[in-house]
Amino acid sequence: MPDSHDDLPIPLYSAAQVRELDARLIAAGTPGFELMQRAGHAAWRALRRRWPDAGALTVLAGRGNNAGDGYLVAALAKRAGWLARVLAVCNPAQLQGDAAKACDEARQAGVEIQPWRECARLEGVLVDALLGTGLSGEVREPYAQAIRQLNASGLPVMAVDIPSGLSADTGRALGVAVRAELTVTFIGLKLGLLTGDAPDCVGALAFADLQADPQIVAGLPAEAVRLAAGNVARLAPRPRSAHKGRYGHLLVVGGDRGLGGAALLSAESALRSGAGLVSLATRSEHVPAALARRAEVMSVGVSSANQLLALMERVDVLVVGPGLGQAAWGRSLLSAAARGARAQIWDADALNLLSVGAASVPANTVLTPHPGEAARLLGCDISAVQADRPAAVRALARKYAAVAILKGAGSLIADPDGRLAVCDHGHPAMAGAGLGDVLAGLVGGLLAQGLPPFEAACLAVWLHARAGERLAVQGRGLAAGDLFPVVRQLLEEHAPCLN
Ligand SMILES: NC(=O)C1=CN([C@@H]2O[C@H](COP(=O)(O)OP(=O)(O)OC[C@H]3O[C@@H](n4cnc5c(N)ncnc54)[C@H](OP(=O)(O)O)[C@@H]3O)[C@@H](O)[C@H]2O)[C@H](O)CC1
Numbered sequence: 001m002p003d004s005h006d007d008l009p010i011p012l013y014s015a016a017q018v019r020e021l022d023a024r025l026i027a028a029g030t031p032g033f034e035l036m037q038r039a040g041h042a043a044w045r046a047l048r049r050r051w052p053d054a055g056a057l058t059v060l061a062g063r064g065n066n067a068g069d070g071y072l073v074a075a076l077a078k079r080a081g082w083l084a085r086v087l088a089v090c091n092p093a094q095l096q097g098d099a100a101k102a103c104d105e106a107r108q109a110g111v112e113i114q115p116w117r118e119c120a121r122l123e124g125v126l127v128d129a130l131l132g133t134g135l136s137g138e139v140r141e142p143y144a145q146a147i148r149q150l151n152a153s154g155l156p157v158m159a160v161d162i163p164s165g166l167s168a169d170t171g172r173a174l175g176v177a178v179r180a181e182l183t184v185t186f187i188g189l190k191l192g193l194l195t196g197d198a199p200d201c202v203g204a205l206a207f208a209d210l211q212a213d214p215q216i217v218a219g220l221p222a223e224a225v226r227l228a229a230g231n232v233a234r235l236a237p238r239p240r241s242a243h244k245g246r247y248g249h250l251l252v253v254g255g256d257r258g259l260g261g262a263a264l265l266s267a268e269s270a271l272r273s274g275a276g277l278v279s280l281a282t283r284s285e286h287v288p289a290a291l292a293r294r295a296e297v298m299s300v301g302v303s304s305a306n307q308l309l310a311l312m313e314r315v316d317v318l319v320v321g322p323g324l325g326q327a328a329w330g331r332s333l334l335s336a337a338a339r340g341a342r343a344q345i346w347d348a349d350a351l352n353l354l355s356v357g358a359a360s361v362p363a364n365t366v367l368t369p370h371p372g373e374a375a376r377l378l379g380c381d382i383s384a385v386q387a388d389r390p391a392a393v394r395a396l397a398r399k400y401a402a403v404a405i406l407k408g409a410g411s412l413i414a415d416p417d418g419r420l421a422v423c424d425h426g427h428p429a430m431a432g433a434g435l436g437d438v439l440a441g442l443v444g445g446l447l448a449q450g451l452p453p454f455e456a457a458c459l460a461v462w463l464h465a466r467a468g469e470r471l472a473v474q475g476r477g478l479a480a481g482d483l484f485p486v487v488r489q490l491l492e493e494h495a496p497c498l499n
């Protein structure tokens with residue numbers, strides 16, 4: 001396994017699962033202290049790679065095995081001729097088992113071990129070995145104060161296994177969390193390193209498998225998978241005899257008065273992602289502009305549910321919601337769509353109307369809420385959604401018996417059978433108008449080409465996030481429509497159209 005956070009489909013574990021992995025490896029004959037020594041070496045290697053000339057480090061150590069890792073990093077640094085100090089947040093005499101052994105190793109190497117004080121002098125690279133997967137509940141004092149001091153120091157920070165204060169299961173900062181430049185995590189990638197507050201805390205992520213027996217690791221079911229080129233679905237190459245009838249007919253329903261652009265963005269996104277035919281059912285006043293902008297989209301003015309039902313006869317996939325509004329027009333069209341037997345994507349106002357019981361979700365639907373919409377759908381507040389994003393997206397999938405995409409930092413995809421995927425690509429510049437419309441159209445376009453709902457949702461989220469990332473790092477302001485050519489290019493790279 002590479003020790004860098006490469007674009008690989010790595011399984012994601014909960015804290016309990018990683019502890020179980022630890023126990024299985026030890027039961028299979030690898031002593032716990034051996035694992036800790038490997039962790040110490042992996043962390044020290046990653047630190048030296050990133051800060052080769054630092055020459056000094058200060059470890060902030062707690063009282064569990066996470067601290068043990070930190071003591072061993074200090075011992076290795078000292079032996080390499082670096083200045084190495086450990087500031088112990090709790091009395092080292094309280095250390096037990098492997099952590100106590102690690103502390104002895106640091107002492108024998110000549111590491112200076114002092115009690116941590118708020119006024120303690122910090123120098124060199126700071127090593128966060130306060131809390132790891134043993135964190136439970138909001139961070140207590142004096143750990144919280146140590147974390148605040150570390151974050152305020154302005155010095156480079158490496159987190160051991162997980163930034164202290166970050167929940168390994170949910171990615172939420174439990175009161176306060178370390179903001180690291182680099183996190184070195186061991187044996188199993190934790191789900192909480194990729195979603196929620198993690199993008200603000202983890203920094204660059206390095207992964208070290210500690211030479212764990214792959215068979216033992218594979219023997220433990222993972223909590224989720226990280227989406228990567230290696231595990232997102234691929235569209236089948238197209239035969240030279242391909243014709244548009246083979247790639248689905250998608251209908252976008254939306255665009256109430258003043259909201260026509262959202263629906264058109266979705267339609268164009270579906271078109272650009274390869275759907276065979278794309279229609280747009282919208283307010284009549286938007287039709288001339290839609291035809292002018294995208295003649296390839298068959299735009300039709302609709303004003304009644306019956307008109308929509310007639311259109312639905314001819315299509316394979318529906319995208320309902322972009323610019324739908326929540327007035328009578330949008331309500332009547334959503335109630336018609338809900339009677340459809342086709343695969344559907346419910347986005348934006350379709351979700352808001354769903355949350356007030358204006359319609360019920362048909363089978364084969366993909367829901368694409370952002371955290372606010374998810375909170376309304378679950379009848380809770382947004383802080384509860386963000387407090388445990390994996391639980392929230394799973395609850396949505398179960399409640400509506402649908403595939404659910406929970407957008408936001410570290411987008412999550414769940415299906416009613418319990419599958420869970422995380423996409424840790426993306427960029428803050430993507431928090432803008434229209435990006436959701438483009439994603440909804442992209443999911444629809446992939447469904448129209450025959451991908452099952454969960455696979456279509458995962459591939460769409462991954463393409464959308466990668467495209468946004470590629471554009472944002474070019475330093476350009478990001479308009480939603482800018483994604484179209486980049487998504488197309490990524491699709492071609494990932495799943496070439498021709499053999
Ligand atoms: N399998 C692996 O991946 C390996 C992991 N290693 C390292 O081990 C840690 C996990 O070590 P563990 O001892 O289980 O737990 P921690 O070190 O994370 O922390 C336990 C101590 O933290 C205190 N604690 C817990 N919650 C809080 C809180 N909210 N506020 C303050 N303090 C808290 C807890 O105190 P209690 O009073 O609650 O007991 C414990 O003292 C893992 O992350 C890796 O770094 C191995 O080294 C290598 C293999």
Ligand SMILES: [K+]
Pocket residue numbers: 066128129130131132159160161162163164
């Ligand atoms: K830590």
